[in-house]
């Protein structure tokens with residue numbers, strides 16, 4: 001366990017994320033002095049903090065002390081802004097803005113100390129936010145030069161050259177794509193289908209096994225129709241830029257159910273400005289030719305068929321209940337039915353996988369030539385079966401996720417796929433990122449609009465989150481309950497929440 005003691009209740013989350021990024025297998029606790037004192041009175045364990053942080057921003061500095069092997073502390077300090085600027089870094093757009101705010105000064109000092117202690121640096125430096133591309137993106141919009149952007153990312157957050165290239169190149173590509181879409185003050189739609197064939201080991205999404213929930217699908221679709229009625233009324237004057245049906249696994253719906261859902265949407269909402277209509281068809285064991293035909297008939301122009309890995313052993317281990325051969329059949333069937341924009345997802349850092357498995361996965365994928373490839377680094381979510389598995393069996397990473405990422409990047413490049421969006425997650429393997437690669441003209445528009453938070457996303461279905469993006473960049477959210485039964489029961493309340501948000 002790594003214990004961090006903080007003199008006041010501030011920046012706890014940032015401190016925790018940064019320490020955890022260096023020590024992913026450790027339990028990290030960040031406690032204020034008050035909390036530590038309370039623990040000392042009730043707990044027999046050793047309460048000597050590994051790191052002590054004194055935020056003295058009113059005096060313009062921060063002290064951090066690291067516990068040494070001989071029991072003494074080595075203290076470093078940094079200057080920072082005082083007074084009113086103290087919270088400037090918590091800007092509404094989520095970027096970590098100015099150099100000498102207490103937050104940035106703290107993270108810089110902590111990062112340097114952790115590098116020394118762990119004897120390594122991190123590819124993303126001190127950045128712990130989930131959207132690192134937003135910093136270069138914002139600076140591009142401010143007409144900053146490439147050099148200014150690189151200097152800022154390197155100087156303020158210690159981002160490596162490799163990650164700097166990734167973030168900058170993605171920001172440039174995203175801006176070009178965004179400039180071609182009339183997205184401002186318009187919206188995109190997300191529809192969640194929370195059913196799956198079975199539950200994968202690493203899953204943290206809203207997912208119910210379809211076999212047990214088959215009878216509920218009809219009522220669930222009726223609720224989605226009610227939400228669609230609301231969208232038709234509330235967004236009548238706006239353009240719908242993209243539709244994404246995700247989940248869960250939308251292809252657990254039968255062909256007629258799929259026709260019913262998309263048909264209803266088409267009847268009620270103007271799709272004439274919709275540049276992209278995606279249906280996640282992630283699990284190959286849910287795909288049939290009839291379902292593919294139904295989607296094609298309904299105007300779906302982008303689908304995702306996900307292998308995650310091309311190893312049958314790993315697929316069994318992660319509870320996917322389909323084989324590599326089934327995946328290849330489903331993919332080929334989708335091509336035969338005329339889908340010319342197919343994404344594949346793979347995950348790096350899966351239990352028991354090493355670099356050689358990733359190399360094999362990429363070689364097999366190269367034979368299939370998807371238009372779009374999303375490379376995820378495994379993220380261990382609290383509440384997933386995987387988190388439980390780790391609690392019982394310990395941490396299991398067998399390879400170097402950074403090296404796996406290089407193999408995936410090189411494989412994507414061989415297929416002519418270049419990065420177009422990325423994001424990071426909490427507890428992500430190797431403290432890396434998830435990156436979407438795509439052919440020219442095949443980049444997922446919804447992914448960019450959603451990840452860059454440049455327009456409102458109206459989300460329908462159980463466990464979905466609607467996001468309203470205001471003209472000044474401010475963002476407000478409202479969520480639908482996760483529990484399907486509760487969602488059905490409270491459907492009017494779910495719609496009322498949206499009414500209030502968009503009021």
Ligand code: SF4
Pocket residue numbers: 195196197198199200202203204205206207247248249282283
């Ligand atoms: S297919 Fe996706 S949503 Fe369904 S159980 Fe697996 S990870 Fe979860």
